[in-house]
Amino acid sequence: MSGTPIELEHASRFYGSGSQQVRAVDDVSFTIEPGETLCLVGESGCGKSTTGRMMAGLLEPSEGRVLYGGKDVGKLPQEEKKRFRRAVQIIHQDPYASLNPIRNVTQILSAPLRRHKLTKSRSELGTKLRELLETVGLTPPEEFLRKHPHELSGGQRQRVSVARALTVNPEVIVADEPVSMVDVSLRIGLLNMLLKLQQDLGVAFLFITHDLAVAKHFSWEGRIGVMYLGRMVELGSTQRLVREPVHPYTRALISALPEADPELTRHKERLRLRSPDIPSLLNLPAGCPFHPRCPKYEEGLCDTDRPAEDAVALDGHLAACYVAARELGQGDRIPESSRTAGAEARRRTA
């Protein structure tokens, strides 16, 4: 599969207007390289799906750009725009809602093949359908070709959604919580199937999940981005992020996650948050948006400037936290205003 990087460049997306306007995604930048896997994790409402929809060209950024092979997607000529639309496919969380209930599997899969004139004859179509179903593990294909969505289990339906995305030979699949509505016993099968696509076909993934353990499993060789209130607070290789998280929010998530192992989960080190409540996007705290909950909060330093997403930058591992920057010897990346405010606050309390 050909490789064209897709990039979000300072992309933001606003919803609502006037005093009700929220920045659902605020100044997020990252690139998906050909064949790469990036997982987005974070709490409900932090902007994961909005980010995914911008990357898939389903939503335009309010500010910033989406670049396909370095070119602004908003300004691509008709033909290239079509190519981009095909190159990025999206799979949704709810396979019930995304498949037309009155179509059978054959009809669902042949529509895009016909529309994009990807198969020339009936027999070629038949072969392609069989191949697609085998790729997504629906075997033997004959058993599934005539079935309607309601005759399939949740996991099987999600496989049909994946097969449909594959009809147009995408370069990137944006998978938005593809396993969260699927039974526990079938989840891993679906994830392993997607991993195989990535390995065998070289498809890149933007994989959205609220479950860090799933993210770790899916992108062990890839990267994880942690979002909080519309911002990317940490972005780095999965193995490093899971073992040595830098941002206090990532640490909080990791320490809070219940694990399916009694000894491990009952003796895990816990971080105590200063507040359990997540602030509203309508009323964001000044400085770091995590500061009202953060166990590492320092007056002045944390509530003056909003930390840049690369406040910490260690061999491509990024984190938006000034306290971490100072602790990791990158204090020079803290702006003067925050440093002064922090020093003053310390003097006052001393």
Add this chain to the structure above:
Amino acid sequence: MSEPVGATQGAGRNQVLRVRDLEIGYSTDRGLVRAVRGVSFDLEDDDSLAFIGESGSGKTTLGLSLVRLLPQSASIARGEIVFHTASGGELDLTDLDDETLRRFRWRECAMVFQSAQNALNPVMRIRDHFADTARDHAETDGVLKGRALTERATECLQLVQLDPDRVLRAYPHELSGGMRQRVMIALGLLLNPRVLILDEPTTALDVLTQRAIIEVLRELREGHRFAMIFVSHDLSLAAELADRVATTYAGRIVELGDVEQVFYHPRHPYTVGLLDAVPTLAGEHQELSSIPGSPPDLIDLPSGCKFHPRCPYATDKCREEDPPLIEVAPGQTAACWHWEKVGSDWEARGGERHERDANRA
């Protein structure tokens, strides 16, 4: 049906609940859905028991039957649900009149429903939800009201770490999902039940909120003498909070034991399959595998062991005869003809697993 283990009473512990051979079906156009099949277990007054299994395995139906809130289409075909009341009597829930039932409910046994966060009436303040619960379930002469009600509601909200002044005045939409879930738990505690059933209490909540709920439940368990039943597809909830775990498959308990036994020494292939299918965050990358096939149609169950179409150990015997719960270790039972082989295979790769576990620390 063999007596489940743990039936004997330890010193100072009292049995609160005894369920025997419970059979519940839903009548539908397609036929009878056999949602609960021959379930038996005991519960002591400080026990916490988790039912785990995938969706559709009958967990919610079982929970609803214990508070006798099954929908019209459901019927209890067989079995007994016996509560040992605080006053020392026995109540068989399967034949109670409505009045006794109303008094029983919420005083002896309360339930926090699945998707509880959406169960609150949107036009009622939280205070009124407490008043309603008190009115509906208390004995006619001793209704909790006025100052006493406010005091008890305040106490319950504090137990779940909510600010009573703010929350009592609030409408449900003014609270976050996690706060609503905690309100539902507080409502469950209102009449001081001896058994609290929680159906998927953390499902659909964010990790940090899940953690807050788990800590609330842990503290409740440590500070108060009442029994809890958790019902969830999430193994980690059981790992966090349960003393004993029951794996359920197609309406039936297929394995029951202490939490360490079930997680570290499972003897049923379905429990093994579930454990192998769940990723953990700690440790190295794991090879995970899913259970092949999908759960059976409860209207048209397979012959013999209901797990046989998905089971790597299945033999002809499994296809013909449904295995009973067999005692596989003191305090642990499993319904599998080949539990010894399942166990020795697990322990053979267990060396690796435990080493990995040790390395995680």
